[in-house]
Amino acid sequence: MRKPMAGTGWKMNHTAAETADYAERLKAILAPGIADSLDIFVLPPFTALHAAQRHFAGSSVAYGGQNMHWDLYGAWTGEISAPMLVEAGCRYVELAHSERLAHFGETYELVRRKLDAALAEGLTPILCLGETGEDKRQGRTVTVLAEQLATALTGQPAERVPEVVLAYEPRWAIGAAAAASPGHVAACHTALRTLLTERYGEDVADRTRIIHGGSVTPENGEELIRLPDVDGLFVGRAAWSPEGFARIVDIVHRAAQERVPS
């Protein structure tokens, strides 16, 4: 069975001091041992990773970077490498977020190199996939997802694929007024599982987690987490307060309890 996930990307929010405060408040809310049934993660800005390391140490909450460079070191001004994230105690790194693609010229070919480096250095990549509004209008959603997946995973042996967490985030639903409809979410998660099966076989597809993001809230999360092939919730705005994130964690935790075979 795939272990469910509850995660939040903070984008360019929260200083180191605010991260310390967030961590202490979140730890005070979460039930001890909750990480037995789900993986919980936060993605702070780089400058707050050491605060995350100090304040989440020994807790149920893992953390990671929001981006990284594909090279391990070198003349790449303003960049951060996988070994630097590992040294800061990161378990995860987010790759191909829509805002990186839209505003910083990232491509899935670059993402492929980053993903390769992340896996080689022992990080768990959270690989974002998603169509634009225009792709959706043109009926190209599954084609686009297939292209993104194929490019990002080129060269990866099948046995490494379950080490990658796929995050389906329709780009038009990020920072929006509402999440994608449950029907659209279910169809796209199932399409991604099918693509994995076709490319890598059923065993790999069964073990690879596909989480969902894009205007997820405690209100819509209850339904989204129970959809077929949705293995977790990946939240921005609604989890930028520890209380908001704790509600998301609780939703995923309760759904995970329902899934446990009796």
Ligand SMILES: O=C(CO)[C@H](O)COP(=O)(O)O
């Ligand atoms: O970063 C995100 C978390 O998955 C994503 O961009 C969604 O942000 P939100 O729309 O503010 O939840």
